[in-house]
Amino acid sequence: MATAVKVDEETKDRLEELQAEIRLRTGTSVTQKELLERFIDEAYESREEVIDSFRESTVPLSNSEKAAMQRGRFSSGIETTEDDIDETLYG
Template identity: 75%
Template sequence: MATAVKVDEAAKDRLEELQAEIRLQTGESVTQQELLSRLIENAYGSREEVIESFRGSTVPLSDADKERMREGRFSSGVETDEDDIDDALYG
């Protein structure tokens, strides 16, 4: 069962260009549906890689990253409050 997927004009243009290039280089005509299916199947090695590709940043940190940060901490023995931080940052 086919379902319509909306894409922006730039993506549609790139899809059409790739479709034409496949036809020129292989002599095979492929539908955009076939092309999208093939791209999706071969784009990433795993579902996790696809999910990770949408992360805008590394936040929240992984458990391993958190542990590495904890390893670098030490106590200076001086208690610091918000006013001390403001003074250090803003003078």
């Protein structure tokens, strides 16, 4: 059973452009259905990447996010060791 998927004009144009480029470079005509099925198959294999692309924030941080974090840092003048941190966290 086929289901229609609505996309905006820009997305439709890009899909058609890719479809034409595949035909031009490989000599093989593919339908938009075949193209979308291929995208979904590939996305399914790397689903964690696809899922992460929809998260509001990502790790690692961007350079601007790193810079923002560093602007808020200051030195207390006291050297802290890993043991100090462990003691504070775990008692």
